Amino acid sequence: MAVTKVVMPKLSEAMESGKIIKWLKQEGDRVAGGDILAEVETDKADVEMEAFGGGVLRKILVSAGEKAPVGTLIAVIAETGEDISTVLATAGAGAGAGSGAQTTPPRPEPAPAPVAAPVVPAVGVAPMPRAGRVKASPLARKIAAQAGVDLRLLQGSGPGGRIVRRDVEAARTGAAAAPALVPAAPGVEFEDVPLSPMRAAIAKRMPLAKAPVPHFYVTSEVAMDRAWELREELNRLEGQPKISLNDLVVRACALALLRHPGVNASLQGEAIRVFHRVHMGIAVALDEGLITPVLRDCHARSLAQIAVESRDLAERARARKLRAQELSGATFSISNLGMYDVAEFSAIINPPEGAILAVGSVRQVPVVTDAGLGVGRRMALTLSCDHRVMDGAMGARFLQDVKRLLEEPLRLLV
């Protein structure tokens, strides 16, 4: 007989609070572990929240439509007759106090061997402000209020990440320095579009992803003629899932990463954590931003599985229906702008991952062959690497392997 405290789960690394969209169970309903209790809206996606203990949903503390900081007690599951008054009494006090002390906070992360700890935290810079409450000095708050600076978007430089005056002033001058390039509507010089939660999360995370991580880039051109043909042939097969070019790239990367674990790695304080499994982050563009769902154990999946599952992930990402465990834990990511006729580009690493591959369009270009000048399909791949984790040659060897796998695409099928 146990009382299960249901707390607002931390569903992504940047998540500070979540909003209950709706409760799928009502007070008095019997629930079993694994049942979906509610839908939660985070800064990145809408996710389903599972029950981690069985019993009766005795009390709902945060009703639909309300927001709560990560770690806040939002419901209590217990058997009928079990005394839950002490648990409820601590509800107010426990808000934002860190979910570690609570019963079974959702930890969907399967521990990557051989280290037992989950891959989740460890952006190698100043810690994110604690859930809910923004730590800022009174003066910083006043200047921010007068200047219209949103403190939630700032990284504090004071003790313990506290936002102090200079942080706000830096943000203010930074904002002022950004040129307005969009031609204005008559009479209106500009328009301030409020940040969506996703845009705010991106705005907050990207400087932390780019500035502290020394990026270097390795670019290679891949002859995609055979891969193109193979894909067309596969897609003519009846009863087989449609394979995209990106699926081929994902499969090639998964295989290459197994052979180059140094690229499938992450800086963790004093050590480099080398992953023996490949959890592939696949960037999906949305109208309001970008999200990178994770295809787990990608190295163990066939091309067909990758095709089916990555399409499912992308569709649910667009519908904001991803589950918590699908939002974090990637060991490597791929960003593909091929559909936008992009020759090549470079991507920003998503810490704590050690590298990301930027995939350009497959373009028909003149190529020199033995027979003279011909037409070939070429695709540029640019690998962004964290120089703290790997060196240029390591990145180049990995990229060479990806190139070989794509140029001899039957290797992707065996």
Add this chain to the structure above:
Amino acid sequence: MAKHAFDVVVVGTGPGGYVAAIRCAQLGLSVAAVEDDRPGGVCLNWGCIPTKALLRNAEVLGLVNRAADFGIRVSGVEPDWAQAIQRSRRVADGRAKGVEFLFRKNKITLFPGRGTLAARHVVEVAGAGGSETLEARAVILATGSEPRSLPGVPIDEQTVISSNGAVRDERLPRSLVIIGAGAVGVEFADVFAAYGVSVTLLEALPRILPIEDEDCSKEVARAFRRRGIEMKTGVKVASVAPGGPGAVVETDQGRLEAERVLMAVGRAAKVQGLGLEALGVQVERGFVRVSPRMETSVPGIYAIGDMAGAPLLAHKAMAEAVVAAEAIAGRDPHPVDYANVPSCTYCRPQVASIGLTEARARENGRDVTVGRFPFTASGKAVALGEPEGFVKVVADKTTGEILGAHVVGHEATEIIHEFAVGRTLEATLDEIVRTIHAHPTMSEAALEAALAALGQAIHL
């Protein structure tokens, strides 16, 4: 000649040096300290502490002399200057012994003698019993400063004395000219005047305590005038020569004679004879140039305290000491915030300040609001019989940022820290006002001054 190896060698054991040595030891480093005088430096031996003992004597004497105000008849008051000096020496001796105790407790090895840099990681100590060679990963220089004089005026510590002589000499002069009305000059003017010496205080700038807020200077000048201390400001001293009762001071405003002249025109960093030039340690305008981590231009050599630049204050040296020690230990210390160093003068009434003066805040183009609360309106101050002075807060009009605070009055030097903490935490007037201040206290005046700045003073 013996050779020793340490993680850190600290040269000088004043408030900078001894704090650095202790903080290094706390962080697990092996530390040697080199001192050619007694541990404790100027602060404990000749400066802060012995002068505070003398100023307390002056304060007690002042109270006895106005005992009648409290309905206490006192007769036969016999102030004894020699005993005042002796008490001051006992206090200083005890403090210096305290530093020796702290060194033993923290396993810091003290090398008596004069330290010079022989190489980047080598300090030679020339002591009474021969010389020693100390090798260290890092060297912290903390040799301090010494009184300056005017050009062509040697300090003989007999007729022309410095603060060093003033705290030692058991003979009381009948008359004294003090050249320089900064903190040192003003404090000695207070002490000697209390003991019946005819004091003339000279200042080249237009007012006494020239770096303080103008209102503070005025308040102290008013109190001094009442006590018969003569003050001449905006005066240029042309020469000091033997003659008359002891010395003759020629100025652009006439000639002054006194038994003794106290030189209080400032202090000079002790940067000579340390071997700095040979190693290429950069010295700028008489002070060693340091980074925010207190490292000099030569890696591994650090400098703190008076020798590393203004303000020449013991508490600033202590703050720098912690930064240097933590930098050497591989920590990531928070650099010293030089805009937030309190300044204290212990004359009666005391003066304490932090941040910008009102004039400087306006010069900086800030839209300021000023709140003032006089101690005449404070129940505690009046009950103590100490109604002199005020608390003045200079704040930014739009944000309430505390730009500066200036306190004149009884124990002003204790009251200032409310504003120091407030400024460190970036509190604004609102936070001061929302903080409940105990009643009745002198510190309530801080609350009232903040209220006044918001136009809400209750007791005015």
